[in-house]
Amino acid sequence: MTSPVTAEDLISRDELKAAALDFIAEMRAKVQRDQGSLPSVFDSWFIRAVTRLLEFDPARFWEDSVHDYAARFPAQGPSLQWDLLRLRQFLDRWRQGRFVEFSQRERSGIHYHPRFGTEFGADVLLTCQGAPALMRWRGAPLMKNAFDFAIYPALLAELRPRTVFEVGSGSGASAAWFADSLAFCGVDARVHSVDLVKAAVEHPGVxxxxxxxxxxxxxxxxxxxxxxxxxxxxxxxxxxxxxxVLQHLHRFLAPGDYLMVEDSDVKREALRQFLGAHPGHYLVDTRFTDFFGRNATCAADSIFVRTKSDNN
Ligand SMILES: C[S@@+](CC[C@H](N)C(=O)[O-])C[C@H]1O[C@@H](n2cnc3c(N)ncnc32)[C@H](O)[C@@H]1O
Structure with a gap:
């Protein structure tokens, strides 16, 4: 059972405007620093939405103004309501910071898709692994979705793991892909992958x-x-x-290691059990779970960094 959402999980109605303006200041600095002054689609949308919302009576909450506007102008109103909802959802996440407790993610997930915890519909997750065919790596079927196909390389490039342990090799394509991606980043790493049936793929790094x-x-x-x-x-x-399996591997994981539990929509009880036994030892890294929108990954709320050893 997930505990009820608390005040710390959500930005209050009176904090919303200030949070939006704070975020815009941070975004402008990032656009200059990291993007050669070119705003992304998201950056432009965010500024457009806030500019429009600032035209309403500053003494009123945005939610109330937009509600009244939608009642008066049924043709334009829903689009502004959608903007405000997305903006609030994004700011709620932003305020929680990058590293978040699993329990907090579960609590604040009640406003999202009930099974996948995403901000968009399950239709996207149904087809993003490839439909009807899977993606392939080195000719073998790779059971990753389009989001994770971008998230893993970003995680590998940042973490630069010396070792990858994979439980569930499938065809062996994913282990080969991890090894190739790490070689591309210039990381001297070894990949170990286990399955009921040993994969047929051969790769020097696996x-x-x-x-x-x-x-x-x-x-x-x-x-x-x-x-x-x-x-x-x-x-x-x-x-x-x-x-x-997680409990066993926990004995060997060190602070700074990452743990990615795929298809976690069907593993929430197992995760609660595992994390409940190690409070404070793992945090969700939302930089990766939410890179393309909340839980746009098969590892919903389950890309963890280990934060402490058993001795402290
Ligand atoms: C989803 S597939 C892995 C896909 C692969 N990691 C990829 O991304 O392409 C799941 C794998 O788990 C393996 N598996 C199922 N039960 C298992 C068990 N009890 N022990 C070890 N592996 C198991 C299956 O044989 C299957 O290859």
Whole structure:
């Protein structure tokens, strides 16, 4: 069960304007610093929406003004209501900061898609893995969606993991893709990938193993887990015995390591169980979960960074 949304999760009606203006100041600095003064589609939309909202009576809340406007002008009103809703949702997330507790994400997710926690409909997530065909890597089927196909390289480039552990190899394409992406970033890394059936793909940067999530202790060799260099990226993509698999790997993860749990819409109970046993040890990195909009990833609320070891 998710606990009810609290005041810290949402920006109040009187804080909304100030938050929008603060964000615009930050955005303008970013556009100059990082984008050669060229605004993105999102930047332009945000400024346009706020400029329009500032035309309303400054003594009233934007929600009230827009509500009245929509009643008076049914043709134009809904578009402004949509803008205001999106703007508020974005600012609520922005104010929470980059690293957020899973429980807070769950609480503040009540305004989003009930299963996927996204700000858009499930129709996008239904087809973004490729429909009817999957994407391929080195000729083998890759079970990643279009968002994660962009999120993983950004995460790998920032984290520069020395080791990747993948649970659930599938065809082996994803492990090969991780290894190729890391080589492209100039990172000397090794990828270890396990599945019930050892993948047929061969790649010099990847070692494939046979293992069963119902025997988590033997998924990967203990010595490997004790000696492979950090930082790690651990990817859970086998969908079986998830809490026990994570609990086992937790013993070897170090602060700064990342854990990405794919298809988490069907693993929320397992995540609550695992995270509940390690309060404060993992935070959701919303830079990646929300890069393309809230939870535009199959790892909804489940791209975690480990923040502390068991000793503190
Ligand atoms: C979604 S696929 C992995 C896809 C791959 N990671 C990719 O992105 O292309 C899930 C994999 O989990 C494996 N699997 C299912 N049950 C398992 C278990 N008990 N232990 C280990 N692997 C399992 C399946 O054989 C399948 O290859």
């Amino acid at each position: 070692r494939f193993y046979r293992g069963d999530c119902y025997d988590p202790e033997r998924l990967f060799d203990r010595e490997l887990l004790q000696t492979e260099p950090h930082p790690w990226l651990v990817v859970e993509d086998a969908h079986h015995n998830v809490a026990a």
